[in-house]
Amino acid sequence: MDALSFYRAADLKLCQGDILERMPHLFLKDQPRPLRKSSLSGNRSGYELEELAQGDLLTTPEEGVLVPATCHVTRAMLLTHDCEIDKDSKHRTIVLIRPLSASMPAPDRAIIQQNRRFPFFYLPSGGDQLPESYVDFRRVCTVSPLSVDSAVRLASLTEAAKQAMLLQFFRFYTRVELSEAIFNGGEERNRIHEGEAANKDENRAE
Numbered sequence: 001m002d003a004l005s006f007y008r009a010a011d012l013k014l015c016q017g018d019i020l021e022r023m024p025h026l027f028l029k030d031q032p033r034p035l036r037k038s039s040l041s042g043n044r045s046g047y048e049l050e051e052l053a054q055g056d057l058l059t060t061p062e063e064g065v066l067v068p069a070t071c072h073v074t075r076a077m078l079l080t081h082d083c084e085i086d087k088d089s090k091h092r093t094i095v096l097i098r099p100l101s102a103s104m105p106a107p108d109r110a111i112i113q114q115n116r117r118f119p120f121f122y123l124p125s126g127g128d129q130l131p132e133s134y135v136d137f138r139r140v141c142t143v144s145p146l147s148v149d150s151a152v153r154l155a156s157l158t159e160a161a162k163q164a165m166l167l168q169f170f171r172f173y174t175r176v177e178l179s180e181a182i183f184n185g186g187e188e189r190n191r192i193h194e195g196e197a198a199n200k201d202e203n204r205a206e
Contacts, residue, residue: 001124001160001161001164002124003124003125003126003127003130005158005160005161006123006124006126006157006158006161007019007126007130007155007156007157007158007161008155008156008157008158009155009156010153010154010155010156011156013082013085014078014082014085014148014149014153015078015082015085015156016078016079016080016081016082016085016162017077017078017156017157017161017162017165018077018078018153018155018156019075019076019077019097019123019130019153019154019155019156019157020075020076020077020078020094020148020151020152020153020154021075021151021152021153021154022073022074022075022151022152023073023074023075023076023094023143023147023148023151024071024072024073024141024143024147025071025072025073025074025076025094025096025139025141026069026070026071026141027069027070027071027072027139028067028069028070029070031052031057031058032058032067032068032069033049033050033051033052033058033067033068034049034050034058034060034065034066034067035047035048035049035050035065035066035067035068036048036050047066049068072096074096074097074098075096075097075133075154076094076095076096076097076141076151077094077095077097077135077157077165078092078093078094078148079093079094079095079140079169080092080093080094089145090144090145091142091143091144091145092142092143092144092145092147092148093140093141093142094140094141094142094143094148095135095136095137095139095140095141096135096136096138096139096140096141097123097133097134097135097136098133098134098135098136099131099132099133100112100113100122100123100131100132100133100134112134115164115168118137118168118171118172118175119136119137119138119172120134120135120136120137120168121134121135121137121164121165121168121169122134123135126155129154129155130154130155135165135168137168137169137172137173
């Protein structure tokens with residue numbers, strides 16, 4: 001699938017498969033420790049880490065607590081489905097996009113380009129704003145709608161590319177192998193849809 005059949009201009013409304021610029025991605029590297037407000041020198045307000053006894057795990061109220069976390073601000077793809085965008089006013093699910101480095105060994109690049117590494121989904125170059133890159137399904141994050149609404153949307157996936165992305169997402173979390181024809185928008189996907197339609201017709205006939 002080439003770039004012309006892979007990307008389309010972003011709609012006025014948010015859509016699953018939108019590519020977003022400068023999105024926050026949080027990563028907890030250690031056991032979370034709560035932050036509590038504290039008075040600092042110079043009559044300043046700040047936060048201090050609360051100590052937990054060895055082996056203790058953090059418990060939180062329903063509204064949660066503040067904890068330190070590593071934040072990467074980079075590109076992301078919106079995973080939240082269009083229907084959920086309309087219904088859910090609190091959550092948006094995004095996934096990290098990484099550049100495909102030209103210094104990466106050619107065999108490793110080819111594996112990503114051919115979607116043979118389940119955690120990754122290849123994104124071909126789509127011009128200066130969309131360099132060759134890949135989605136990293138190991139880094140899924142939930143953010144507020146405000147974070148997404150204020151982001152620059154560079155492009156969105158076409159319907160065929162979005163289906164291929166979701167199938168790779170499915171492969172990663174289930175390890176169920178799928179035919180390569182599905183990822184190329186080939187005849188196999190059409191046969192699947194035709195088979196589902198035929199089954200529905202048979203069920204109605206019964």
